[in-house]
Structure formats: structure tokens, C-alpha cells
Amino acid sequence: MDTLQALRTLDVNQDASFEEIKVAYRQLALNVHPDRNTTEHEGKRFKQITEAYQILRDAYRKDSQRLSSNSKWSYTDRKTHQKTTFRQKKPRWGAPPKDHPPEENWSKFTKGFEEEFSDFWKEYEKKFWQEYESNINAGNNDAGWEKTRESKDQPDLFVDVDKSLCIGCCSCETIAPEVFNVDKLTKMNPKSKVVNAKGAGKNKIMNAAETCPTKAIIVEDKDKKERLYPL
Incomplete structure (x- = not known):
């Protein structure tokens, strides 16, 4: 476009x-x-x-x-x-x-x-x-x-969706469709799931997580054993 x-x-x-x-x-x-x-x-x-x-x-x-x-x-x-x-x-x-x-x-x-x-x-x-x-x-x-630039050396991230918080707003899939998928055919929440945690860089994944209105996306650095979002 x-x-x-x-x-x-x-x-x-x-x-x-x-x-x-x-x-x-x-x-x-x-x-x-x-x-x-x-x-x-x-x-x-x-x-x-x-x-x-x-x-x-x-x-x-x-x-x-x-x-x-x-x-x-x-x-x-x-x-x-x-x-x-x-x-x-x-x-x-x-x-x-x-x-x-x-x-x-x-x-x-x-x-x-x-x-x-x-x-x-x-x-x-x-x-x-x-x-x-x-x-x-x-x-x-x-x-x-x-914030939008991706480093060549990407951390090994754990990415998940908290099923109790997901409302299927589609913001995660819109920002990082390589990582998240929203089942738009189901009428029940949760609708979002992680399809490939390595589908995008850290910044893009964090951007998707931070725009989730219910903070349903969990991001952790597996090497550092550190929670990145939500804190």
C-alpha cells in the first residue's frame, strides 16, 4: 500500500x-x-x-x-x-x-x-x-x-497470551502477525494465541504487548530469566 x-x-x-x-x-x-x-x-x-x-x-x-x-x-x-x-x-x-x-x-x-x-x-x-x-x-x-529498530542479536524470548485476560481486540495480530494469530471465527475469548515466538524481533513483540489494552501478552527473556512485560 x-x-x-x-x-x-x-x-x-x-x-x-x-x-x-x-x-x-x-x-x-x-x-x-x-x-x-x-x-x-x-x-x-x-x-x-x-x-x-x-x-x-x-x-x-x-x-x-x-x-x-x-x-x-x-x-x-x-x-x-x-x-x-x-x-x-x-x-x-x-x-x-x-x-x-x-x-x-x-x-x-x-x-x-x-x-x-x-x-x-x-x-x-x-x-x-x-x-x-x-x-x-x-x-x-x-x-x-x-524503539522501532531491531538489534542483530535478538534475545531468546518466551511469549504467551494470558487466556484469562485476552479479549480478542486484534491489536497484537495487527502489529505482529508473524507472532500472533486471532481466531475470528470463535465467539468466545480468548481468541489470540502465539504461533511463532521467533516470528518478529523483540521491539515489535514488545510493541504488540504494550498496545494490548488488558496486558494479556507475557514476554520474558529466557536467557536472563527476566520478565519484560508486564512488569
Whole structure:
């Protein structure tokens, strides 16, 4: 998927700000999530939407360090050589005050959805987007990029899913499909399981674990006999 395809997938214009892209992604993701939409039980549309958002988010993060808050940012797709220009506005959904939840400003876009959500979905949305906001903020410095780089010398990891905590939210499979598989045909939790603990590097596995809203993913370093997540 290239940047133009990502924009079409999220149904946003080429001059959309990153905040507008984020809003479009969240609305679509909540609508088509397999646990809410029975016609999307295989999660294909959910994965497409997530992939599109990640492509645009990564493009934004690569260029945002070089730009002021009032400038534009551009991204040239390596496959198509198509240049896409985005407007960078004053953040409408940036890092919130510590005493306010990250979704505070987001609620004005999802009022209709929230009236239909169960307590589970409210809690899931809160925790899931807290992690995404944290990752995006980390992208403003080199440390954020270090989190995505994989070392050549990978530790021997034990990876498992706590069956009592898994709610089948699909975030682990979306981030690390080589490691996790979610059974979308079953109506009962747990739905997620580990298919290959060596299917991805430590950073990717940790990213998947940290975005799990219920902390159901267990990661341990077998050589050091050390628990990495959750602590």
C-alpha cells in the first residue's frame, strides 16, 4: 500500500492535516472492528485501515522533525514516486495535560459512537489510544525511532497470551502477525494465541504487548530469566 492508497482507504484528502487523518482512522477502526461488526469477522478491513494509518503516521513522523508548527510537510512514496503534501496545523489532539485523559478532545468526534459503546469499548479505546499517543509523541525525537529498530542479536524470548485476560481486540495480530494469530471465527475469548515466538524481533513483540489494552501478552527473556512485560 502506498500513500495515495492509504489516503483513499481512510477517505481523506491529500491536503488533510495529521489530526484529520487520525480522526478518520479512529472512526473507521471503531466501526469495522471484528468484535463490533459481524460482517467483518475476518478483520480484513480493520487491518487495511490500520495499515493505512501506520503508513501515513510514519510518513508524518519522518518529516515532522524538520518542520515548524505552521509549515507544510511532504512525503514522496518510494514505489510510485508520487509526492503528497500535508498541512501541519496547530495540534488539536496533541499531548494532553497530565490531569486530563488523552481522548478528551477526541470525544467531540465520537459522541455518537460512545452512546452505543459498552464499558469494555470505552476502556479499550482509552487504553489503546493512550499508547498510540505516547508512541506519536516519542516520534518527536530520536529515542522514538530507536524503539522501532531491531538489534542483530535478538534475545531468546518466551511469549504467551494470558487466556484469562485476552479479549480478542486484534491489536497484537495487527502489529505482529508473524507472532500472533486471532481466531475470528470463535465467539468466545480468548481468541489470540502465539504461533511463532521467533516470528518478529523483540521491539515489535514488545510493541504488540504494550498496545494490548488488558496486558494479556507475557514476554520474558529466557536467557536472563527476566520478565519484560508486564512488569
